[in-house]
Amino acid sequence: MMKGGFEVVHATLDMIQPHHEPLWDFASSVAFPTSSIPIRQTVENRCVNLERNELSEWVEQVTKQLIDDLPPEPETRPDHSSSLQDADTSTMICDDSFGAPLLPGDFSRPRKTIRRSFLDGNGEELQWSNELGTENKLTRVDEQGLSLITLLLECAVAISVDNLGEAHRMLLELTQMASPYAASCAERVVAYFAKAMSSRVINSWLGICSPLINYKTVHCSFQAFNNVSPFIKFAHFTSNQAILEAFHRRDRVHIIDLDIMQGLQWPALFHILATRIEGAPHVRMTGMGSSMELLVETGKQLSNFAKRLGMSFEFHPIAKKFGEIDISMIQLRRGETLAVHWLQHSLYDATGPDWKTLRLFEQLAPRVITLVEQDLSHGGVFLDRFVGSLHYYSTMFDSLGAYLLADDPNRHRIEHCLLYREINNILAIGGPARSGEDKFKHWRSELARSNCFVQLPMSSNSMAQAQLILNMFPPAHGYSLVQGDGTLKLGWKDTSLFTASAWTSSHAFR
C-alpha cells in the first residue's frame, strides 16, 4: 500500500519541451525523422514474432465462428475487432499476415486450424522462452483452455437469449473447472468471465443490480498494475506531453482531471512545469472522483509535492461525476489556459451520461482535451460486449502472463481486483453505467464529429515518450506501439488496447 508522498518518476528522463533542439537520449532501434511529424508512420518495433498460439488470437477465431453461426441480428455486427478495423486508417505492424481475416474455408473447422498453428508455433515458442531467460512459459492455449472457452461462449449465447437456467448450469461447470491461479491464461480468463456471468445471472434473477466498489482496493491494485505494465504510464506521459505543449508560454493554467484517483500522473508534469525556462506557471487543478475523502488526500499529496518544487498550486476537489455537474462548479477564471484530461477505464462509471459530458466539454472549450480510451466498447447488447471484452481481456491477461509468474500474488491482485472488476462491470446488466443508457462507442469519433473540436495530432515528442516507457517494460517485444491518424496506440501483439489522442476547442484561445 503506497500511501507516501510521490516520488518523481523518471527524473532522469527529460520530458521533451516543444520547440527545443532535440536532446533525446533514448536507446532504441527506432529512427525518427526530426524535421517534420509525419501523420501516418508505422513504427517498426521488435515484435515481429508471429506467434499464433496466443489466447487472444484463438478467442478471435473462435468468436468469429460463433458470430457467423448466429442468426443475423438487426443491430450492427460486433465491433470487437477494433484493432483490425483501424487497420484501414492506420498501418499496424505485422498487419499483412494478421490483419487480413481468415478465409471462409477456415471457419468451418476452427479447431483444426488452431491446432495446426499451435504445433507450428512450437519451435518458435521454445525460442522465446529461452530469450526471456526465465522459467516463464508463454501462455499456451491447450485442449483444456479451448473447451473452457467454447463452453464460455455457449454460456454467453444462453444469457443473451435469456436462457438463464441453462446458463447457470454451464456456469456451475465452468466455475468448478477453471482456476484463476492456473498457468494457462485461458483458464484464468474463463474463471473470471464465468464468475462475472454468474453475478449477472443472479442479478437478473434478483431484478436489481447496483455497483459497489471498494475504492481503496481498486486504487491499490491500480498502482500494482502501473508497476508491472506500461499502459498507465503510456497514458500519463503521452497526455502530459500534449498538455505541456498546450501550456507553452502560459503562466496561468488549469487542469481538470475527470477521475484523478491518487493523482499518479501529475508529479511528473509538475516537475517539468516547475523547471521550465520561462518559469513555473500558477497551476490550478480540479480533481474529480467518487469519494471526497480520497480526493482531499490526493490534493494534499499533490500540494505538498508542488510546494517542494516551489510551484504555486491550488487544488479543488469535486466529488461528483463530470457529466452531472454544472459549469459553474468549475470556477473558470479569466486568463487561464484550460486542459481537460480523461483516462478512461471500466472499473466504474466515472463520468455519468455521455451526452452531458460532451456538452460540458463544449461549454468549457478547453485549450486541450487529452483523452486516453480503452479500445473496447461499453455500449451495445450483451453479446457484443461479451465478445469484445473477451478479446480485450484475453489480450490483457496474455500481457501479464508473459511477464509474471502464475503464483505471483501481485498478478493475482491485479487480475482479481482490477481486471475482474472491469469484466464484471462490462458484462453487468445495463452495461457499466448500469443504466442501460447507451455509451458512445468511440469518444474520438464523437469529438471529431462535433463542430467544436479539432484534433491535435500527437507529436513526435509524445511518441518518443511512449517509446521510452516501453523500453522500461519487458518483454518489450510483446507490446506494440503504433502511431496513426494523429493518435498513439499501445497494445499487446497486434491488438490495440489503449489509444491516446488530443483535441482542442475550435473556438478556444484562452
Place this chain on the structure above:
Amino acid sequence: MLNELASPYGDCDQKLASYFLQALFCKATESGQRCYKTLTSVAEKSHSFDSARKLILKFQEVSPWTTFGHVAANGALLEALDGEPKLHIIDISNTLCTQWPTLLEALATRNDDTPHLKLTVVVTANIVRSVMKEISQRMEKFARLMGVPFEFNVISGLNRLGELTKEALGVVEDEAVAINCIGALRRLAVEERGGVIQMFQSLGPKVVTVVEEEADFSSTRYDFVRCFEECLRFYTLYFEMLDESFAPTSNEKLMLERECSRSIVRVLACDDELEDYSSTGGECERRERGSQWSDRLKEVFSPIGFSDDVVDDVKALLKRYRAGWALAQPHQDETGLYLTWKEEAVVWASAWKP
C-alpha cells in the same frame, strides 16, 4: 449488494459470501438438487488419482486438520488391538488410506510377532472410487515392504453409506475387529445413524474410532436460519484456517474451498428426505458435534479414554505445524479429544469399546 462484492477468488469474506450466496440462490430457485449434482459430477470428472493425492498430501502438510484424527485414531487402535494375531480394520472414510502407512509401520516395528492385517475400506464418493485401484496397489506394496501380512478389500458398490450391511463386510470369527470412521458418520442420513451404529455393534468390534468435524447441521435441519448461521460459523473458521495455512494463490486451497461449496449447497439448498437421496446422489453432510455423537454411541458403546502416550503423540504432531493449533481434553461429561484452532474446537476424535 453481496453479489457485487462476493468473489470466490478474493479474501475470506468474499469467498464465503460467494459460496453462501450461491447456495441461497439455489435454494431460492429450488434448484439445489440439480446444482449439487452438476457440481459433483464436474468435480468427479476433473479429479484423478494424482490430483486427489496431491490435494490430500498438501493439506496434511500445511494443516493438522486431518492428521490429528489419524494420529489419535491410530493410537487408540494400536492399544486396543495389542497382542491380537489377526486384525480386521474396517475403514469407513474418504482419506485415501493416508492414515494407514503409519499404522502399518507401527505394527511392523512394535512387536516380534507382526499380526496379520486385513483392511476393508468402504468408499462411496465417486471421486474416491475411481482412484481406489491405484491405492490398493500402493497399499499392498507398502505392506510387503514393511513385512506385514496384508489383505486389502474395497467395498465400493454402495450408493450411500446407509446401504452398508454386516454381510458385505465379511467379518470372520477369529478376527479382532476394529472400526475406523473418519468423517463418515455425518454422511449417513440423520434417521439412519442409530441403525448403522447398532450394526457396528453387531460386528463385535474390540474398538471403534470416530473422528468428526465439530459443527451442528443436524439438530438445526428444520430451522433454516439457525442452520445457516451454524454453517457460516463453521465454514468461516475453516476458510480462515485454509487462508492461513496455504499460499494465497494455491490451487489446492481452491479445490478444498470448492469442496466446501458443494457441501454448503447440499446442506442449505437440498431437501433431506430419504427418498431424495437416490436423485441427489452424494451424501448427507449434516455434521453433529462430538457431544451429539457421544450420545448416540453411548447407547451401545462405552468410551475409551486416550492414553497419555497417544496424547503426547498428538501434541508432538501439533508442534510440527504453525501456531494456532492446540489440543483440548475433555471436561467431565465429555469424551474424546478436540483439536482447536484459535481456541475454537474444530475436530473431535474419540474411541469406543462395546
